[in-house]
Amino acid sequence: MSRNRRPTIVDVAELAGVSKSTAARALTGSTNITDETRERVVRAASAVGYERNHLAVGMRSGRSGMLGLVMPDIANPFWADVARGAQDRAAQAGMSLLVFSSDWDPDVEATHLQTLRRARVDGAIINPVSDSFDDLDRFGLPCVFIGSSAERFPDVSSVGSDIAQAVRLGLDRLVQMGHPAPALILGPKSRLARARFLRAVHEHCVERDVDPGILDIEDGEYTVEGGREAMKRLMARARVGHLAVFAANDMMALGAMMAVRDAGLDCPRDVSIIGFDGIPSGEFAWPGLTTVAKPGRDIGERAVEGLFDEIEHKPEHRRIYMPCRLIERGSLADLSTHAPKRIAGAGRV
Amino acid sequence: MSRNRRPTIVDVAELAGVSKSTAARALTGSTNITDETRERVVRAASAVGYERNHLAVGMRSGRSGMLGLVMPDIANPFWADVARGAQDRAAQAGMSLLVFSSDWDPDVEATHLQTLRRARVDGAIINPVSDSFDDLDRFGLPCVFIGSSAERFPDVSSVGSDIAQAVRLGLDRLVQMGHPAPALILGPKSRLARARFLRAVHEHCVERDVDPGILDIEDGEYTVEGGREAMKRLMARARVGHLAVFAANDMMALGAMMAVRDAGLDCPRDVSIIGFDGIPSGEFAWPGLTTVAKPGRDIGERAVEGLFDEIEHKPEHRRIYMPCRLIERGSLADLSTHAPKRIAGAGRV
DNA sequence: CTGAAAGCGCTAACAA
DNA sequence: TTGTTAGCGCTTTCAG
Numbered sequence: 001m002s003r004n005r006r007p008t009i010v011d012v013a014e015l016a017g018v019s020k021s022t023a024a025r026a027l028t029g030s031t032n033i034t035d036e037t038r039e040r041v042v043r044a045a046s047a048v049g050y051e052r053n054h055l056a057v058g059m060r061s062g063r064s065g066m067l068g069l070v071m072p073d074i075a076n077p078f079w080a081d082v083a084r085g086a087q088d089r090a091a092q093a094g095m096s097l098l099v100f101s102s103d104w105d106p107d108v109e110a111t112h113l114q115t116l117r118r119a120r121v122d123g124a125i126i127n128p129v130s131d132s133f134d135d136l137d138r139f140g141l142p143c144v145f146i147g148s149s150a151e152r153f154p155d156v157s158s159v160g161s162d163i164a165q166a167v168r169l170g171l172d173r174l175v176q177m178g179h180p181a182p183a184l185i186l187g188p189k190s191r192l193a194r195a196r197f198l199r200a201v202h203e204h205c206v207e208r209d210v211d212p213g214i215l216d217i218e219d220g221e222y223t224v225e226g227g228r229e230a231m232k233r234l235m236a237r238a239r240v241g242h243l244a245v246f247a248a249n250d251m252m253a254l255g256a257m258m259a260v261r262d263a264g265l266d267c268p269r270d271v272s273i274i275g276f277d278g279i280p281s282g283e284f285a286w287p288g289l290t291t292v293a294k295p296g297r298d299i300g301e302r303a304v305e306g307l308f309d310e311i312e313h314k315p316e317h318r319r320i321y322m323p324c325r326l327i328e329r330g331s332l333a334d335l336s337t338h339a340p341k342r343i344a345g346a347g348r349v
Numbered sequence: 350m351s352r353n354r355r356p357t358i359v360d361v362a363e364l365a366g367v368s369k370s371t372a373a374r375a376l377t378g379s380t381n382i383t384d385e386t387r388e389r390v391v392r393a394a395s396a397v398g399y400e401r402n403h404l405a406v407g408m409r410s411g412r413s414g415m416l417g418l419v420m421p422d423i424a425n426p427f428w429a430d431v432a433r434g435a436q437d438r439a440a441q442a443g444m445s446l447l448v449f450s451s452d453w454d455p456d457v458e459a460t461h462l463q464t465l466r467r468a469r470v471d472g473a474i475i476n477p478v479s480d481s482f483d484d485l486d487r488f489g490l491p492c493v494f495i496g497s498s499a500e501r502f503p504d505v506s507s508v509g510s511d512i513a514q515a516v517r518l519g520l521d522r523l524v525q526m527g528h529p530a531p532a533l534i535l536g537p538k539s540r541l542a543r544a545r546f547l548r549a550v551h552e553h554c555v556e557r558d559v560d561p562g563i564l565d566i567e568d569g570e571y572t573v574e575g576g577r578e579a580m581k582r583l584m585a586r587a588r589v590g591h592l593a594v595f596a597a598n599d600m601m602a603l604g605a606m607m608a609v610r611d612a613g614l615d616c617p618r619d620v621s622i623i624g625f626d627g628i629p630s631g632e633f634a635w636p637g638l639t640t641v642a643k644p645g646r647d648i649g650e651r652a653v654e655g656l657f658d659e660i661e662h663k664p665e666h667r668r669i670y671m672p673c674r675l676i677e678r679g680s681l682a683d684l685s686t687h688a689p690k691r692i693a694g695a696g697r698v
Numbered sequence: 699c700t701g702a703a704a705g706c707g708c709t710a711a712c713a714a
Numbered sequence: 715t716t717g718t719t720a721g722c723g724c725t726t727t728c729a730g
Contacts, residue, residue, distance in 0.1 A: 008722095008723055008724085009723065009724065009725095010723080020723090020724085020725095021724095021725075021726080024724065024725055024726085025725090025726095028725075052723090052724085053722095053723055053724070055722090055723080055724095056722075056723035056724040056725090057723085057724060057725080058724095059722090059723080059724075060723080060724045060725050060726085061724085061725075
């Protein structure tokens with residue numbers, strides 16, 4: 001039961017009684033061909049079950065028809081969402097997407113980038129983990145960055161969320177609810193996104209005549225465990241009154257919620273938490289996680305579109321910052337009327 | 350600033366002062382070559398920044414070095430986990446993985462399968478949505494199924510979870526907690542997994558002298574919304590006492606929890622819910638979702654390994670059923686002492 | 699409008 | 715041990 005050789009364009013040409021170049025012309029939609037001949041070739045193609053060999057096409061044209069996506073963590077639903085958008089948009093243009101997860105490891109990232117180069121992808125979308133950026137410099141293919149890291153690379157387009165707007169959205173709501181100086185749970189210091197988030201917070205504080213110096217800050221990995229640990233440390237410090245926390249990522253926010261529960265406290269009664277990402281899991285948590293939602297799927301789509309521009313050597317490199325939206329679910333206590341002057345961390349000033 | 354042509358093996362050969370076949374031999378690790386020559390070639394390769402063109406290799410060898418994965422829903426963390434395992438295992442063997450999400454749509458699935466064939470993947474891992482299986486018959490490449498559907502295909506290997514064991518695990522616990530005849534929230538009737546789940550439940554019931562006919566059953570899509578709707582219908586029926594539910598999927602279970610909350614009831618006080626999958630979100634829910642966890646990542650890895658066997662024409666087709674484990678988190682009420690004889694749905698007999 | 703031929707980068711026979 | 719040559723399947727000149 002040996003499987004027969006898969007039909008090539010020669011098989012099609014023979015059956016149609018034309019040369020293989022004519023067959024190719026008919027199948028690629030070239031104009032220089034009689035309708036009648038094309039018809040015959042097309043029929044022959046479907047008769048033998050012909051399917052164009054993309055490897056051969058790629059070889060000939062120098063375009064593999066594949067794109068790469070390298071992101072830190074496909075287990076994080078936000079990134080799954082981004083991948084989804086990218087996948088769909090790529091498929092729509094008849095291209096395939098190779099998806100890789102770097103697990104926050106620069107070495108793994110470097111390996112994936114090499115794999116992409118060897119696979120001859122036509123371009124890649126990257127949310128870089130590497131802080132050295134050497135591997136990225138060496139990448140040498142059309143690429144688009146997702147997130148904040150692109151700022152160091154003037155020659156690279158990027159798509160991300162509008163962090164300044166997002167932070168404003170979150171802080172405005174916190175202030176309205178009576179939390180003028182929330183503690184922050186941020187990502188690792190090496191990440192550029194952390195700096196941008198913090199800068200946005202500072203600006204917002206300054207506008208309100210609040211000294212950013214009073215803000216309590218903890219770092220952690222962008223994971224549930226990272227958020228849990230950071231929250232534990234935050235709570236370990238002696239403090240009075242209600243604690244409000246703005247987490248830079250929903251996974252961390254959910255971890256923070258668990259830490260609160262572990263400590264026998266109640267969210268939102270004792271601790272208010274707001275996240276950033278808008279992953280669906282936030283809806284199942286109790287209380288539901290109030291968060292600033294990024295348009296993950298759109299980001300994926302736009303990144304692919306930007307990559308197409310890059311591949312076609314469209315001159316201008318773009319920075320796209322997508323607007324975020326607030327999703328209120330109940331993890332914020334309303335202290336605006338009950339205790340307007342209790343400020344978490346105020347004891348430290 | 351035109352980017353130079355990427356170096357080929359000819360460039361390496363010229364720099365090393367050998368023929369291109371010698372260069373190839375040196376680079377592929379053939380034995381028939383002087384250590385000294387190899388050394389020289391390797392140095393030349395890294396000097397020019399040579400990277401093997403996988404397209405060309407694939408063309409020559411008939412092996413693209415790529416695998417495909419088609420699953421219903423990458424937004425479901427369980428499937429993200431499977432993809433993760435498959436990705437890692439494939440990378441470990443130096444292969445790339447093309448991941449596609451069919452969104453439960455047979456047409457989309459068919460499109461993805463065609464894309465995989467055209468991309469000349471060496472094989473594919475599929476959790477089929479299609480009930481007709483025509484597209485699968487036509488697929489004609491080495492493949493491994495994930496899940497129950499493979500039972501209709503004696504020629505195809507499969508990897509999945511041991512549903513019988515999983516159901517037993519869940520039901521045993523339900524019985525211990527005083528829920529001898531839980532209602533079921535199952536997937537769409539078209540899915541083979543549904544039948545297997547139901548069969549396992551029936552067997553368990555018969556062993557305990559419980560008439561499976563008294564079980565209340567609702568169907569829904571394998572999504573949060575599907576579970577929510579199904580739970581609504583379940584609760585709409587007049588009944589007395591505590592309601593226990595075994596959902597065939599964690600997303601549905603979480604949706605069911607939301608429906609309970611929507612109805613102003615409390616889980617686990619009024620309703621007990623147990624899920625199936627073991628997605629991390631279940632931990633954040635309140636109460637935490639008790640569930641039977643599948644080893645998603647392992648399933649992905651084993652599927653890739655099975656696919657390797659398939660590609661190498663290892664004769665025997667295997668069916669691997671991975672054991673599941675119970676994760677207890679608190680969505681089950683313990684009625685075993687308080688009200689041993691109150692059985693949900695018993696009023697209907 | 700169609701056919702013949704070249705060549706993308708690589709590996710594997712076959713010769714030397 | 716090394717070099718020469720052919721060819722994987724396709725598209726695209728260049729002739730006819």
